[in-house]
Amino acid sequence: MPKESAPPSDRDRDRDRDGERVGRFVEQFASQLVEAGMPRMPARIFAALLAADSGALTSAQLGEQLQVSPAAxxxxxxxxxxxxxxxxxxxxxxxxxxxxxxxNQWYEALANRDGILKRWESALSDGVASLGADTPAGRRLAETLAFFEFVEHELAQMLERWRVHRESLFGKQAPRRE
Known part of the structure; x- marks a missing residue:
């Protein structure tokens, strides 16, 4: 009786892929991330992780795939x-x-911007108070502050709408391991 083989693991599928095609995707997507402001090496690492079926790689695997040093x-x-x-x-x-x-990495990345927005809002508020709300610079800072307060409010609502929409498309998300 032939022995049944186990289904291929994510790592097996990653190894069986066309490395050239995966490499092209990684470099093309990384280039888009760099154009958007992400540093080059993190963009390449992030794209490589996205392209792995397992969504996970060791430092050695990343270094080998991208031909970069462990320090990079x-x-x-x-x-x-x-x-x-x-x-x-x-x-x-x-x-x-x-x-x-x-x-849910995009959700996490955006959700964690809340702390940055709050710090910017605090600095801008201090700037308005220091420069005077009735000065041209103070009005410019006040408008910038109002913009960030608006973005913060809209971002919270948008992320909640995304959570509901994502659940309707992909089902309830499993808890994240930390």
Missing amino acids: VSGAVRYLTQQHMVSREREPGSRRDIFRVHS
Whole structure:
């Protein structure tokens, strides 16, 4: 009786892919992220993680795939974890870290901008008070402050609408491992 083979794991599928096509996607998408303001190496790492079926790769795998040094990978994943775009996990039974991109990475990245907006609003508010609300510079700062307050309010509502919409498309999201 023939032995049934187990379904291929995500890592097996990643290895079986056309490396040239994956590499082209990674570099093309990374270029788009760079044009939008992301540093080049984090953009390449992020694109590589997105392109992996598993959504997760070790530092060594990233370095090998992108032909970059461990230091380059380390700096890039530090940036991406600070931006809440990837998470660092421990590979079960190993001391190696795995870097994972989650299906909700854009939501997480935007949701974590709230703290930045609040700091900008505080600085702008101080600036209006320091320069005087009735001066041209003070009015410019007040308008900028009003814009960021508007964006913060709209962002919160938009993210909630996205959560509901995403659930209607893809089902309820599993809790995220940290």
